[in-house]
Amino acid sequence: MEVMNHASRFLLPPLPVDGDPSSVPAYALVVLNQRLPRFAPLLWKHARLRLCADGGANRVYDEMPELFPDQEPLEVRHRYKPDVIKGDMDSIRSEVQDFYSNLGTKVVDESHDQDTTDLHKCINFILDCAPDLDKSNLCILVAGALGGRFDHEIGNINVLYRFSETRIILLSDDCLIYLLPKTHHHVIHVESTVEGPHCGLIPAGAPSTCTTTTGLRWDLNGNGMHFGGLLSTSNIVQEGIITVQSDADLLWTISIKKPI
Numbered sequence: 001m002e003v004m005n006h007a008s009r010f011l012l013p014p015l016p017v018d019g020d021p022s023s024v025p026a027y028a029l030v031v032l033n034q035r036l037p038r039f040a041p042l043l044w045k046h047a048r049l050r051l052c053a054d055g056g057a058n059r060v061y062d063e064m065p066e067l068f069p070d071q072e073p074l075e076v077r078h079r080y081k082p083d084v085i086k087g088d089m090d091s092i093r094s095e096v097q098d099f100y101s102n103l104g105t106k107v108v109d110e111s112h113d114q115d116t117t118d119l120h121k122c123i124n125f126i127l128d129c130a131p132d133l134d135k136s137n138l139c140i141l142v143a144g145a146l147g148g149r150f151d152h153e154i155g156n157i158n159v160l161y162r163f164s165e166t167r168i169i170l171l172s173d174d175c176l177i178y179l180l181p182k183t184h185h186h187v188i189h190v191e192s193t194v195e196g197p198h199c200g201l202i203p204a205g206a207p208s209t210c211t212t213t214t215g216l217r218w219d220l221n222g223n224g225m226h227f228g229g230l231l232s233t234s235n236i237v238q239e240g241i242i243t244v245q246s247d248a249d250l251l252w253t254i255s256i257k258k259p260i
């Protein structure tokens with residue numbers, strides 16, 4: 001089975017690309033309508049395409065200047081201009097929409113679609129309408145995806161399953177989550193300066209009958225996992241490299257360290 005490698009390099013300052021640009025993932029950023037994580041400017045810098053899901057645009061407009069209290073708010077807003085705002089447009093304020101459309105942001109109103117979430121609409125845009133982005137190397141970062149309303153959180157997790165062939169990482173200030181598809185063996189390179197040690201493996205879509213890991217304090221040795229039975233929550237990263245093999249898709253979650 002093919003190996004899929006994972007590393008949270010987007011939590012570290014971007015390195016200069018020497019030689020092969022395909023060695024660095026092509027990041028796209030989607031900002032949701034929740035408080036911006038403190039490292040939002042870092043995610044912005046990594047991203048080649050930046051989208052706001054509906055009310056996410058209010059967060060960029062209101063909260064980016066708060067992250068740079070010594071700078072002119074207008075200057076900060078010009079520096080952090082989204083490429084695209086997409087959603088059902090029931091949360092974005094009209095002054096925010098006008099501000100960014102006057103700066104050239106593409107605004108896509110899909111208020112007719114009340115069956116998919118704004119995050120889902122943004123992922124569709126990235127996959128279908130961003131020809132300059134290298135899809136073979138794409139990784140979508142989603143800021144503000146966790147915490148807050150439980151139905152929204154579950155809707156965001158469901159997007160991982162709906163687009164299981166696309167790398168999508170849900171982020172909050174406290175942790176990140178992504179899907180480990182059962183089609184691959186997984187090698188997770190832990191960036192121990194910025195993430196861990198708390199972690200978990202969760203069979204959210206369907207039970208697993210056989211999961212095997214290495215590198216965790218409580219490794220799984222061919223165990224099954226299901227809701228109502230064993231889940232791997234409150235686990236601890238023990239080594240710099242974690243490996244996971246399973247006969248079911250699993251959610252991987254790891255804590256994000258607070259700055260000291």
Ligand SMILES: Nc1ncnc2c1ncn2[C@@H]1O[C@H](COP(=O)(O)OP(=O)(O)OP(=O)(O)O)[C@@H](O)[C@H]1O
Nearest residue numbers: 032033054055091117118119145147148149152153
């Ligand atoms: N409290 C939250 N927790 C997690 N994700 C959220 C939360 N609030 C918003 N989001 C995400 O941000 C996106 C845009 O938010 P927005 O408030 O514009 O959505 P919405 O479609 O108006 O939601 P609703 O109509 O259900 O209140 C949502 O689709 C969701 O993915």
Ligand SMILES: Cc1ncc(C[n+]2csc(CCO)c2C)c(N)n1
Nearest residue numbers: 054087088089113114115116117118
């Ligand atoms: C069975 C079912 N449940 C809820 C909704 C409502 N809904 C789901 S996504 C969405 C858009 C949010 O921006 C809305 C309103 C639906 N359509 N179908």
